[in-house]
Amino acid sequence: MKKIITILPVFLAVFSSKGQSFIQAYQDRANLVTQTNITSNLQQFSNLGIKTTGTLNNANALTWIKNKYISYGYSASQIVEDPFTFGNTSSKNLVITKTGTVYPNKYVIICGHFDSIYGPGVNDNGSGTSIILEAARILRNVPTEYSIKFIHFSGEEQGLEGSKHYVNNVAYQNGVRVLDIKLVFNLDQVGGVMGNNNNTVYCDQDQAGPTSNNAASAAVTQQLRNCTALYSPLQTAVDPAEDTDYIPFERKGEVITGFFERIRSGYPHSSDDTFANTDPVYIYKIGKATVGALQHFAVATSASSIVLGTKEESSPTHSLESVSIYPNPSKDTVNIELSDTGIKDFSFEITELSGKVLLKKDNETKVSISALPAGAYIGLIKADGQTAVRKILIEK
Numbered sequence: 001m002k003k004i005i006t007i008l009p010v011f012l013a014v015f016s017s018k019g020q021s022f023i024q025a026y027q028d029r030a031n032l033v034t035q036t037n038i039t040s041n042l043q044q045f046s047n048l049g050i051k052t053t054g055t056l057n058n059a060n061a062l063t064w065i066k067n068k069y070i071s072y073g074y075s076a077s078q079i080v081e082d083p084f085t086f087g088n089t090s091s092k093n094l095v096i097t098k099t100g101t102v103y104p105n106k107y108v109i110i111c112g113h114f115d116s117i118y119g120p121g122v123n124d125n126g127s128g129t130s131i132i133l134e135a136a137r138i139l140r141n142v143p144t145e146y147s148i149k150f151i152h153f154s155g156e157e158q159g160l161e162g163s164k165h166y167v168n169n170v171a172y173q174n175g176v177r178v179l180d181i182k183l184v185f186n187l188d189q190v191g192g193v194m195g196n197n198n199n200t201v202y203c204d205q206d207q208a209g210p211t212s213n214n215a216a217s218a219a220v221t222q223q224l225r226n227c228t229a230l231y232s233p234l235q236t237a238v239d240p241a242e243d244t245d246y247i248p249f250e251r252k253g254e255v256i257t258g259f260f261e262r263i264r265s266g267y268p269h270s271s272d273d274t275f276a277n278t279d280p281v282y283i284y285k286i287g288k289a290t291v292g293a294l295q296h297f298a299v300a301t302s303a304s305s306i307v308l309g310t311k312e313e314s315s316p317t318h319s320l321e322s323v324s325i326y327p328n329p330s331k332d333t334v335n336i337e338l339s340d341t342g343i344k345d346f347s348f349e350i351t352e353l354s355g356k357v358l359l360k361k362d363n364e365t366k367v368s369i370s371a372l373p374a375g376a377y378i379g380l381i382k383a384d385g386q387t388a389v390r391k392i393l394i395e396k
């Protein structure tokens, strides 16, 4: 409850004119994004190798994504492959449809490419892929007024070939718009670089021609910023939309927005675009913002699925928002500062990025880490049914 009380006074004033306010059920679902799922998705994506459009690895990546949807409970009829050819190259997009309750024929598209070039593409664009998968997993059984299409494009690195094909042959046929699109929300290169202070995400705004859709794009980009502030710990900045899969939609006059990393990595399109060179905690945070925003765009039910008997869990008495672990990077000892002095019982874990637990302590604010080798780890502080996630760097 404390969380609502502290957030509402700040945001209600800002959002009242837009009718956009904090919805607890959206936050509860955003909180279902897990660092473990994001990390394992990224590592599995990495293990699929260089996914150049048209190669066996590229086809294997599509199958891997498809199997994820099946494991989440999506039915075969919801999953459609969209084959395309350019030059001598053939590949497929993957399109998953979840039907809306009020506007079944109007679609919110959330998309990102899965092809890579010269490297495994963990940032570009395993990051967006892993987040779209988490959003699809969490929202499968959540009623939304608008239909959602989760689209995984291929051929992006060759010049947006997959998204161009989809727009010109599926969404539009013989130049006629046959798919009623509410908006397109694209995620590309949201991985950051480990070690940077990744506390801000770019929200992409259409600032190019045709200009007929620019005002609507600016409006949804503002809504994306609002949702990021409401449902994630990240700050936002605006950059011009360019060079990724929303562009073919934009050219047709559709309404678009997207996420892109704020501190740009130099690793994409190289063999160094690896798991070790991304910041999985940043991706996790963008995942929470994405699940919040997608619910807003598709108008998910605001009815909480949490039953009254477990109200304590959804409305914790104490807040872990301001927990800090210092110094960071650390050498021999880390200190845990809870800020909220009402918290008496807490646990502290250090895990590998894969989620493997290396160390666990209860109610200790000074913890020795001298046994751990140098590297990047995840620190989890759990109290009162909440979990705070922090990145920990150890230097020797």
Ligand SMILES: [Zn+2]
Pocket (backbone or CB within 6 Å): 113, 124, 125, 156, 188, 189, 244
């Ligand atoms: Zn990309």
